[in-house]
C-alpha cells in the first residue's frame with residue numbers, strides 16, 4: 001500500500017502570539033485560549049486532551065482523556081487508577097498533556113507531574129456523573145483483556161439491578177489525577193510555517209520564565 005500525502009498542505013493564518021501580549025502566568029493564557037476555543041469552535045471538543053505517559057514497557061503511550069477542571073495548580077482528569085496509564089503514572093509521574101484546537105490553529109503542550117487528587121474530590125465528581133457512567137466505571141477493569149462485549153453488557157445489567165434505587169459508591173480504583181505543570185508551550189500556526197511558539201518554564205524558585213522558541 002502507498003498513499004503519498006505530500007500534497008496535504010494547509011496555511012495557518014488565523015492568529016498571532018506575541019511575547020508582549022502574554023501574561024506572566026501561563027494558566028491565565030490557558031484560560032484565555034480555552035474560553036476563546038469554547039466560544040468560537042465548540043466542535044473542537046475543547047476539553048479533549050492527549051495524555052502521554054512512559055509505560056512499564058519503556059514505551060511512551062498517548063491517549064485522549066477529558067480535562068474536567070483546571071486551576072492555577074494544574075489540570076485534572078479522571079480515570080481508572082489500575083489502567084495502563086494508572087500503572088505508568090505510578091512508576092513514573094512525569095507526563096505530557098497536549099491540546100490541538102484545529103479551528104483556531106493552536107496547540108498547547110504541557111509537561112508536568114501527575115498525582116492523585118484527594119479522595120473527597122474524586123467522590124464529589126463521581127457523584128455528579130450520570131448513573132450509566134458511574135456503573136461503567138465500576139464494571140470496567142480498564143485496559144484488561146476481556147472475552148467479549150456481551151460479558152461487559154451482562155456485568156452492567158447485573159450491577160444496574162443490584163443498585164436499583166440505591167446510590168452507587170465510587171470504587172477506590174477510580175478517581176482523579178492532577179497534572180502540575182513544569183513547562184507549558186503555546187503554539188499558534190502562522191503563514192509560511194513561521195509559527196509562534198511561546199514557552200513557559202518553572203525555575204527553581206517556582207517563577208515562570210517565558211521565552212520564544214523557533215518554529
Ligand SMILES: Cc1cc2nc3c(=O)[nH]c(=O)nc-3n(C[C@H](O)[C@H](O)[C@H](O)COP(=O)(O)O)c2cc1C
Pocket residue numbers: 048061063064065066067077078079080083084085086142143
Ligand atoms: C474523546 C475521548 C475522551 C476520553 N476520555 C477519557 C477520560 O476522561 N478518562 C479515561 O480514562 N479515558 C478516556 N478516554 C479513553 C482513553 O483514550 C483510553 O482508551 C482509556 O483511558 C484506556 O487507556 P489506557 O489503557 O492507556 O490506560 C477517552 C477517549 C476519547 C477518544
